[in-house]
Amino acid sequence: MVGNKAAATAVKLAKVQVASAFPITPQTTITQYLSEMYAAGEWDFDFVNVEGELTSQVVVQAASRTGARTFTCTSGPGLLYMHHPMQTTGSSRLPVVMAVVHRGYKGMQPDHSDLMSQQWTGWGHQYVEHAQEILDSVLMAYKVAEDPRIRIPIAVGYDGYVLSYTAEPVEIPAQEEVDKWLPPNKAMPSVLPDEVDPSTFARGWGGGDPQMPWKVHHEAILKIEEVLKETMDSFEKTFGRRYGNGMIEEYMMEDAEVAILAMGTIAGTCKAAVDRMRKEGKKVGLIKLRSYIPFPVKDFREWAKKLDGIAVVDRSICPGKGGPVFAKLRDSLFDQEEKPKTLQFHAGLGGKEVRVHDFEMIGDKILKAAKGGKVEQVTWV
Amino acid sequence: MIEIRLHGRGGQGAVTASRIIATAAYEEGKYSQAIPMYGTERRGAPLTAFVRIDDVRVRERELVHNPEISIVLDPLIAKQQAVVNQLKPGGLVILNTAYPPEAVKIGGDFNVATVDATTIALETLGRPITNTAILGAFAKVTGLLKVESIEKAIKKFFPGRLGDMNIAAVKRSYDEVKGPIQAVVKEAPEQKVDIHVGGYGVLKDVSSWRVFTPEIDVDKCIGCKTCWIFCPETAIQWDEEKNKPWIRFEACKGCGLCANECPVNAIKMVRVEV
């Protein structure tokens, strides 16, 4: 099953009620799968065929307000076009789930600049590695987003082509089990004329501390950490699979001296590199970052105490500023007493292939730096 | 530094008045700053603007919280104690009202001057836009700025004939202002109302928006319900029993639409008593 089919299958398993999307490579086939599912009437599902991404975002936003479970998906330029209503979905605290099939701005090949550029819209941002993880993460995203403690939209990002169009085996959970594990969504609060709280009618603008909505929104997103970790446990219990603690997934980290931090498909390549380096006796592990927003600050602070070095591989860059994951990691560790050496690697931008031997080079560099060797701070892989 | 607060309503030109003062100060070689209180003020809604004047460049960009001078462009707002909220002790308030300063009911430790700017504006401009008709009074009682500088500034904002009309308003206000005297009422409880912005949504009472108020002659009324169907604010209520209208005054903005539409002229718009 290809990555996009895994996403569409998750939509079906979650019994999404209203979905809307506009085609764009490499997301296009999800739009087609959803249209086929609608046409086949496989379950009580409505698919809105729209004239642009902005509309698809607003359609799911409004449908979500009514209490329906909703889904949309896009890539690169389509995501940028959605930027404006994404902030409304975020600010309105609507549990929309969106698949972002990464596509860079400079060319059609994937990097993470599309989703990274949406940091201010008030969503949870997750990055996944393979087709099984897409399916599982979309299901978990509903569970987290719809939790009464959260009510925050979640974007699940995965790389175009190498994942969206790449076929690999995927286990599909039984519908009855999903139904039991993921109860139906409902509007919070109800918006129906006969149920709505009439005291909300006369509400005007202004009054109160204008900063308050930002604080509340920020804190709700931070709470995703706790709920995602819980959800990962219950997911494993029900379906027998897990991805670390939900925020990060560790690979060969038990006795690691240094770690490579990577996200998305290239984290898989990195696992292969770690295997090779381990055979050579190099104590290198991988920390796969799954949740960029909220950022696993606590987990990294724990790891900081044990590690001598962390190599951060950013698959996006804010031009003139640098890699966002590197900056956020260093920010998390700045006032910690024990800090590992950190290096910045720019890799996979514009879809540039990142190969196993590239990660071996990254591993060697961080090992050298950790031992006090002289290594340049920033490397373009 | 001198800090000034202006109170008015959308359409009276309080923001323009603040800019004229700031421009006039600049004409005299001073630094100044005119800040409108941001909101989505509609015509008729209460609003506030601020001015700072100093010999050096004004750096602070917060709103004015403790003004020395409060200027009130609207006769109904001028009746509210809130126009002197947080005024510095011994400060000055200039009110648009037909009454002399001795009759002013708001109280505290401040000086008060009055001028009938609405009448001046109606007579010189033909419309109750009182911003320039209060500035002559301001020049005279504060002595902060020369009336010539104010006139010069006005010419920048209103070229041609409109400028001349506004300057005539300034001159009359300069001549007709009464006071300042110490406020007769020495103490009054602070009024905790927000008279800054009209807001965006539902308001409680818009009586202060009216310059003219509708008066219904129920004997003339033929019960056609024309006024009732057209009032945008549902201020006109229908008494089904008597088959006559009555007015919910807290919702009436004094637009005059009902009077204009009444087929038998049973509604008259009369100038609000202040």
Place this chain on the structure above:
Amino acid sequence: MGELTITPGSACQGCGAALAARLAFKALGSNVIRHGIPCCPDSTTKTPRFSTVFEGGGAQLTGTSRGLKAIGREDVMAVGFYGDGGTYDIGFQGLSAAAERNENIMVITKDNEAYMNTGNQRSGATPKYARTSTNPVGPRSRGKPRPKKNIPFIFAAHYVPYVGTASVGFPEDLISKVNYMKTIKGFRMLIIQSPCPVGWRYDPAKTIEIARASVQSGIWPLYEIMDGKTFKLNYKPKELKPVTEYLTPQARFRHMTEEEVADIQETATASWENLLKADEMGRLII
């Protein structure tokens, strides 16, 4: 019919749009979810209210209507109450697509012929020659250089169940159109001309007078178009009033020359004759 507005609201004195909201919601009743996008405040209503981005009017109605269907509450009406900017301009694409899909929604536009919330800038609904804050009058400008978009016809050309025009000067007509829209399904649109004393620059007491003159002079005819073909003119005076009755009280047209007035008169008369013909046939040929 009870009042659905909560007053006083924060619109200006004599605001035509505030009256349009009052009349439209009075007729709609309370089984409605109201949808808004940025615009002037007009009137608040006793209805649940959704808001989204300026450009998202058609999409949010679509989402609500589909969502209501999904949760089994198709009895609730998804109604948008939007400005002309949100209808003719920035929201046009999404509304056109919603019309093409024939979404089960109602779009009511309070057409005050400019972006009033931001201070009277031109919109696609601004008539020719009108002075706006972005069409000042000067040696190179005579106000807005191009005529108002014919948005009712454009939407009728989407072959939707209902497109109508209304005016706050004709409340019975307005209310009966809303009542009719309630009885049918699919994409329904009503454009209500709503004079704005601030932007059109006239004494607020004259809102109705001007709205009426606009209809009576053929500037804003009242009609309805069903399924893009059935046409009905709802107000047919024996003789049109001269357009000057509409133009003269408004300072936004004060700079107009005699030739410019004649231009407007000619256009109004010609299009009125076309509408009369269509009315006689009872159909449009799009």
